[in-house]
Amino acid sequence: ITTTTTSSRHRRETCEKRDILLEPYRCQLLDPDVLDDPVLYLLYDVNPSEGFNLRRDVYIRLAVFVQFLRTQPGYRRTRLVLPPWSSLVHWRSHNLDQQQLLWANFFHLPSMRRYTDVLDMDEFFAEHERLHGRDPPTVLLDEVYKLKHFEQMFENGVFVDKFEEHVCPGGHEATLPYLGYGNLTAEAFTCLHFQGSAMLLHRLLERYRPARPHPVRTVLVLNAEIVLHDLWGNVDYWEARRSMRFAPELVEVATRFRADTLNSTDRADRTMRPTRWTDERYRRTARGGDYLCAHLRRADFLYGRDKTTPTIQSAALQIRTKLLELGLKTVFVASDCTRMEFYNLKNYLKRFRVVRFVPESYEQRAALKDGGIAIVDQIICSHARYFLGTYESTFTYRIYEEREIIGFPKDLTFNTLCKSEKDMNCEKNTVWPIVYH
Numbered sequence: 499i500t501t502t503t504t505s506s507r508h509r510r511e512t513c514e515k516r517d518i519l520l521e522p523y524r525c526q527l528l529d530p531d532v533l534d535d536p537v538l539y540l541l542y543d544v545n546p547s548e549g550f551n552l553r554r555d556v557y558i559r560l561a562v563f564v565q566f567l568r569t570q571p572g573y574r575r576t577r578l579v580l581p582p583w584s585s586l587v588h589w590r591s592h593n594l595d596q597q598q599l600l601w602a603n604f605f606h607l608p609s610m611r612r613y614t615d616v617l618d619m620d621e622f623f624a625e626h627e628r629l630h631g632r633d634p635p636t637v638l639l640d641e642v643y644k645l646k647h648f649e650q651m652f653e654n655g656v657f658v659d660k661f662e663e664h665v666c667p668g669g670h671e672a673t674l675p676y677l678g679y680g681n682l683t684a685e686a687f688t689c690l691h692f693q694g695s696a697m698l699l700h701r702l703l704e705r706y707r708p709a710r711p712h713p714v715r716t717v718l719v720l721n722a723e724i725v726l727h728d729l730w731g732n733v734d735y736w737e738a739r740r741s742m743r744f745a746p747e748l749v750e751v752a753t754r755f756r757a758d759t760l761n762s763t764d765r766a767d768r769t770m771r772p773t774r775w776t777d778e779r780y781r782r783t784a785r786g787g788d789y790l791c792a793h794l795r796r797a798d799f800l801y802g803r804d805k806t807t808p809t810i811q812s813a814a815l816q817i818r819t820k821l822l823e824l825g826l827k828t829v830f831v832a833s834d835c836t837r838m839e840f841y842n843l844k845n846y847l848k849r850f851r852v853v854r855f856v857p858e859s860y861e862q863r864a865a866l867k868d869g870g871i872a873i874v875d876q877i878i879c880s881h882a883r884y885f886l887g888t889y890e891s892t893f894t895y896r897i898y899e900e901r902e903i904i905g906f907p908k909d910l911t912f913n914t915l916c917k918s919e920k921d922m923n924c925e926k927n928t929v930w931p932i933v934y935h
């Protein structure tokens with residue numbers, strides 16, 4: 499035992515020397531004190547109809563949970579496996595291959611790993627192959643849980659955290675292939691009514707813990723959007739959120755567009771950020787470039803949320819009023835609108851410069867993909883002097899957050915378009931300011 503402990507300590511120390519700056523949590527896996535804990539790979543998936551930015555929120559719920567779980571005996575080697583992004587409903591470029599895109603396409607994984615231990619799917623497969631020596635790997639998941647809401651959320655008027663098994667409608671084949679991969683199979687499949695926060699997953703993992711512990715336990719949670727935040731908007735939330743830095747290639751495209759089209763640079767705009775998110779501190783001194791950004795959510799919002807979504811004309815009038823008030827001449831538009839809607843918007847704003855980001859070539863579009871283009875839009879909006887968002891759009895919320903992280907005064911960020919320019923007292927998005935330790 500002593501020899502094992504010494505050699506594992508040595509291994510960990512070597513790992514730290516080599517890797518600690520990049521991936522501290524990977525080295526913790528070799529910590530002699532936690533070596534007896536099984537490695538728990540926690541995989542999850544989200545209802546296919548959910549959009550990109552809601553999925554980012556689901557990630558935070560699970561990342562915060564995993565960070566907690568890693569403090570619990572028996573779970574200290576938990577690793578979160580990131581579900582690939584596969585042809586999301588809002589991705590409309592059907593001529594591009596947008597299947598099973600890894601998180602590394604959109605996010606800077608080394609930054610995320612400074613919050614908790616995450617693996618992209620290809621890394622998970624590579625580890626699995628290393629452990630089990632199969633190529634191509636057929637992965638046997640030990641446990642799969644499919645979550646569903648309870649029909650009755652309240653018991654005697656009280657919302658209690660609970661889960662309960664039920665018979666799977668259509669059997670578990672109804673949910674295959676898991677995460678879109680044909681080579682994932684399940685040893686045990688359980689359907690559960692579930693209501694409660696991520697912490698309830700701890701109880702769930704305990705409840706189904708194998709009697710004879712395996713050195714490796716692989717668990718997949720389907721419909722993880724049903725799992726709620728433990729606490730939304732607290733320090734843990736913001737740390738996980740801050741760790742979600744975008745992929746450098748996307749930042750570069752946005753930076754170039756800002757410089758070339760909007761004459762906006764970080765130094766002049768006071769939007770400089772430390773290289774590592776862990777070095778960020780509370781500040782509200784950002785100024786932003788000489789442009790306003792409006793996020794105009796269209797498409798399905800025109801049907802599902804027509805009571806709060808303005809017409810193009812009304813949006814143009816609201817933007818115009820703000821541009822005049824702020825003495826700005828340029829508006830950057832982030833939108834899922836059609837070309838015709840954009841054309842109309844420009845016509846209503848003739849006295850101003852109205853710009854949007856369009857990839858310069860097919861090659862650039864194919865490299866960025868719909869998800870990357872949306873992120874470039876978000877980054878450009880995050881650096882604007884003033885931001886005007888869409889009511890109840892998670893796309894808008896993520897821009898609010900990015901601007902909170904960059905350090906803008908709140909009144910330049912938390913603004914919402916109203917249904918009509920005639921009723922500017924409409925209900926606005928909630929203000930959720932950033933918090934630090």
Ligand SMILES: C[C@@H]1O[C@H](OP(=O)(O)OP(=O)(O)OC[C@H]2O[C@@H](n3cnc4c(=O)[nH]c(N)nc43)[C@H](O)[C@@H]2O)[C@@H](O)[C@H](O)[C@@H]1O
Pocket residue numbers: 547548549550551552553588589793794795796798799802831832833834868869871872873875890891892893894
């Ligand atoms: C009604 C609900 O709305 C929720 O949408 P909401 O919160 O706005 O935001 P998301 O969950 O991101 O979904 C909207 C998707 O539409 C595209 N999109 C929206 N705005 C823009 C934009 O300004 N620029 C670009 N390039 N793309 C945009 C993009 O693919 C984005 O991920 C959905 O998550 C739910 O599934 C549901 O449909």
